[in-house]
Amino acid sequence: MNSLLSLLKPYPFERLRQLFTDVTPNPAFKPISLGLGEPRHATPQLIADAMMAAITRTPSGLASYPATAGEPALREAFAQWLTRRYSLQLDPATQMLPVLGSREALFALAQTVVNRPANAADPKPLVVCPNPFYQIYEGAALLSGAEPYYVASDPARNFAPDWASVPAAVWQRTQLLIVCSPGNPTGAVMPLSEWQMLFELSDQFGFVIGSDECYSEIYFRDEPPLSGLQAAAQLGRHDFKNLIALTSLSKRSNVPGMRSGFVSGDAALIKSFLLYRTYHGSAMSPVVQAASIAAWQDEDHVVENRALYRTKFAQVTPLLSQVLNVALPDAGFYLWADVAGDDATFARELYAHYNVTVLPGSFLARTAQGSNPGLGRIRMALVADTAECLEAAQRIVEFVKARKA
Template sequence: MNPLLQRLQPYPFERLRQLFSGVVPPAQLRSISLGMGEPRHPTPAFITQILVSNLTGLSNYPATAGEPRLREAFAGWLARRYQVQLDHMTQVLPINGSREALFAIAQTVVDASRPEPVVVCPNPFYQIYEGAALLAGATPWYAPSDPERNFAVDWDSVPADVWQRTQLLYVCSPGNPTGAVMPLAEWEKLFALSDAHGFVIASDECYSEIYFQGAPPLGGLEAAAQLGRSDFRNLLAFTSLSKRSNVPGLRSGFVAGDAALIKDFLLYRTYHGGAMSPPVQAASIAAWGDEDHVVANRQMYRDKFEAVTPLLAPVLDVALPDAGFYLWARIPDALGLSDTQFARALQAQYNVTVLPGSYLAREAQGANPGAQRIRMALVAPTSECVEAAQRIVQFVQSLSSKPTS
């Protein structure tokens, strides 16, 4: 067996299953899960219809590069959304959801024969970044987010010698779990570091279409274009239809950016077996070409956040994020519970599932930036999210009313 597999940590939801072992929630309370970030809004009917009507395509082997019409759809959406122009033949590729491609890009980019290769990522972070780095033979370095700066990642905390050994940098904007959006100045800093040290930037942007106020979140390609980097040197942006169009089971997205990196990634994916099936390609073309369903989806999330956040704010340190569908809340120290204790007790007493923040981060530089926080995914119907919030309020109030010893 590959010895690097032994370096992988249990996935957060496996740890959550172990945490809840032996817990028997009250039978009279229906189970409400805010734990998993799985979209639960209905899939738009037109996407399903196009998928089904193209099932004859299953008789054909798909090309890894995808049909030209599909790549045109990617480039067209990027032009409309970010005002950037990309060559659909050389600068975009279909991927089977952003997750598999974010993993695969590390296997393509990292040269484990070089001394002590490093992959830098935010902390907290999407667990795929860590696993991808470890299985590529690199060491992850975790850059903490700063609550005092709207959870902006403290890239300045990364030592110079780490940047010198860095081969790949994962960024996530809007962030998971914080919802923070990277401003142009932050992109400019990272581009300068990439130029100085030659590392690739993999920009995870799968939450880009769920936002609540002001302008749409700035994307990596958009930032590069605004800074005069029209060749998107050493930059790849990853996105998918899962959150945007409520089709997580479709496993459809794309990667776009530096043509030289796209060429090498296509070679890797050809051997890896990363082709998208013809029916999924047809459905994806339609989905990327329609914005009405995206606007409606965004409004459903906006309604939920407007209903839930004011309920929770009096009992938890929580505020409306820049974007995404998570609330990243801090547990008051006065309650005397860790994030794992809070999650287990909430499950046991009120049958509401939340994810401990420490499961989404690693202890690094002497601290785990996810400790004492919980992630709540507002993916259930509004009524369920409101009921879950009301139960959480009752839970916290019951703890606050207990006499101290």
């Protein structure tokens, strides 16, 4: 067996299941889960229609192996979306590839980029990532033979990771930096000044930047979140050197079950990424490609989806802020709340008394540089409809008030 598998830690949801093992939730309340960040708004009909049309057409394409690079029409749809959304001009043939959702792409990127030392006695390469984080960052780093280095999100900086705190000795060993903007779970969006700092560090030390942008289309400010590619172009880095951006339809278009997204950026990295994926066996079904083209070409459903989240957050956030230290994030569909105590105990007791599931913040982070930045916080995914989220919020208010009584 691969000995690196022993380094993997249980996923947050497995830890949550263990936390609740001996708890019987109050049967007076129907279960409501704010724990899983899975989009639950309706899938747009135009995407379903495109998929059905692809299945029933002759030929459907299902009788042939799809190309790992995807159909030219799909890559052109990616390029057109990047132009509309970010005013970018990238080459569909050399600077983008379809992926089966950002999760598998993040894993594959680390396997492509990380170069293990020839001498086993030499220090392992580093993959730098935010803390708290999406756990695939850690797993991808470990299974590539690297070590993760965690950079804490700073409440004083709108929960943005403090990249400036990373020592030069760490950057010297870094081969991949994973950034998440808008962030999970904090919703923080990186400004241009921080992108400039990271690009300069990448130039100095030679590491690749993987920009996880799967929450880019759910935002609450007037200014849409800045893409890493957009930042690079604004700073004159039109070759997108050592930069790969990853995005997905899961959140944007409410199709997590379709497993569809794309990567774009540095043509040299894309070439190596394609080589890896050719062996990895991750070509996208022609039916999914057809549905993806329809999704990327339409913005009306994205605007409607964003409006649903804005309405929901505008009602839920003020209600919860009566009893918790919580504020509207820049973007994403999570609330990152300070519970002024032990986060695991809070989640366990809330589930027991009010049948509401939230995710302890400490489960999403690691203890690094002497602290766990998720301690004392919970993540709430407002993915259900507004009425269900409001009911959950009202129960949380009652729960917190009862605890303080």
